[in-house]
Amino acid sequence: MNYYPVCLKIEGKNCLVVGGGGVAGRKVKTLLACGAKVTVVTLAANDAILRLADEGVITLFLRAYEPSDLEGMFLVIGATSDTELNFRISEDADRKNMLCNIADVPDACNFILPAVVQQGDLQISVSTSGKSPAFAKHLRKEMERQFGAEYAVFLSLMGAIRKELLAQEHAPEAHKGLFEELIAAGLLNMIREKRDKDIDTLLGKTLGPEFSLKDLGVEI
Numbered sequence: 001m002n003y004y005p006v007c008l009k010i011e012g013k014n015c016l017v018v019g020g021g022g023v024a025g026r027k028v029k030t031l032l033a034c035g036a037k038v039t040v041v042t043l044a045a046n047d048a049i050l051r052l053a054d055e056g057v058i059t060l061f062l063r064a065y066e067p068s069d070l071e072g073m074f075l076v077i078g079a080t081s082d083t084e085l086n087f088r089i090s091e092d093a094d095r096k097n098m099l100c101n102i103a104d105v106p107d108a109c110n111f112i113l114p115a116v117v118q119q120g121d122l123q124i125s126v127s128t129s130g131k132s133p134a135f136a137k138h139l140r141k142e143m144e145r146q147f148g149a150e151y152a153v154f155l156s157l158m159g160a161i162r163k164e165l166l167a168q169e170h171a172p173e174a175h176k177g178l179f180e181e182l183i184a185a186g187l188l189n190m191i192r193e194k195r196d197k198d199i200d201t202l203l204g205k206t207l208g209p210e211f212s213l214k215d216l217g218v219e220i
């Protein structure tokens, strides 16, 4: 079976995590990093989760899970040590057509989590379709060595250029060529080697004199 890959926008959305141990803590962290409004329901919570609740960053209910906890939630992640409960959460979510991930129980998930390489706005997700999470992690670590901080700067610059061009006119075909030219000319390498003068020359030649690192507000 093929999983359908997506990038979910969960900013401002209510997301529920059931469980309060180390695994739940990791899921809470990634949900928060994507701007979700996180609620945790758990019998007991570890220090990291208690601290987030004290700081008002998450909503915490220290009690057993109830099906009504799913009301108004965009997605649910189950990370409890109770196998029977994990399947019950999955069935409740299924009845509501909700997104549901139960940590380490692919049969109870309608989405699974990939290993993620993150460098600024660059995200590379690795999934083995559940065949080997350990290998997904291994590839993530290998790629983290390959994709350094220059990719984050490169995407800031490409994003700023693209915003400017789109504001000027809507000509996707013309823009596409310009982006390809910048990439083919080795802009990424220039950033890696901090060749700011060469970058300004390339931007001026390809896009026009009004394009420079300073004008675009990007520091390398």
Ligand SMILES: C[C@@]1(CC(=O)O)C2=NC(=C\c3[nH]c(c(CCC(=O)O)c3CC(=O)O)Cc3[nH]c(c(CC(=O)O)c3CCC(=O)O)/C=C3\N/C(=C\2)[C@@H](CCC(=O)O)[C@]3(C)CC(=O)O)/[C@H]1CCC(=O)O
Residues within 6 Å of the ligand: 101, 102, 103, 104, 105, 106, 109, 111, 112, 113, 114, 115, 116, 126, 127, 128, 129, 130, 131, 132, 133, 134, 135, 136, 137, 140
């Ligand atoms: C990628 C990552 C993301 C995350 O969890 O956020 C993730 N698992 C990670 C680590 C990891 N998990 C496990 C090990 C021990 C070694 C091993 O078993 O390989 C390690 C390695 C370690 O910890 O070192 C145990 C394990 N995992 C699953 C099962 C059950 C089964 O396969 O049936 C069992 C056996 C439980 C048991 O023994 O009973 C199932 C799933 N784990 C997934 C994701 C989904 C498929 C992802 C894919 O398509 O590859 C899926 C299907 C569902 C899900 O959980 O979403 C994260 C790495 C993050 C990172 O570091 O970058």
Ligand SMILES: NC(=O)c1ccc[n+]([C@@H]2O[C@H](COP(=O)([O-])OP(=O)(O)OC[C@H]3O[C@@H](n4cnc5c(N)ncnc54)[C@H](O)[C@@H]3O)[C@@H](O)[C@H]2O)c1
Residues within 6 Å of the ligand: 018, 019, 020, 021, 022, 023, 024, 041, 042, 043, 044, 045, 046, 063, 064, 065, 079, 080, 081, 082, 085, 103, 104
């Ligand atoms: N993906 C991974 O990396 C990974 C690694 C280890 C374990 N796991 C899986 O995730 C599960 C959780 O792992 P953990 O290390 O965080 O376990 P843990 O024992 O530290 O935490 C389990 C949590 O579930 C809560 N809980 C139990 N019954 C509950 C109920 N009825 N209602 C609400 N909360 C309840 C407990 O209070 C506790 O906070 C494990 O059982 C295992 O299946 C996943």
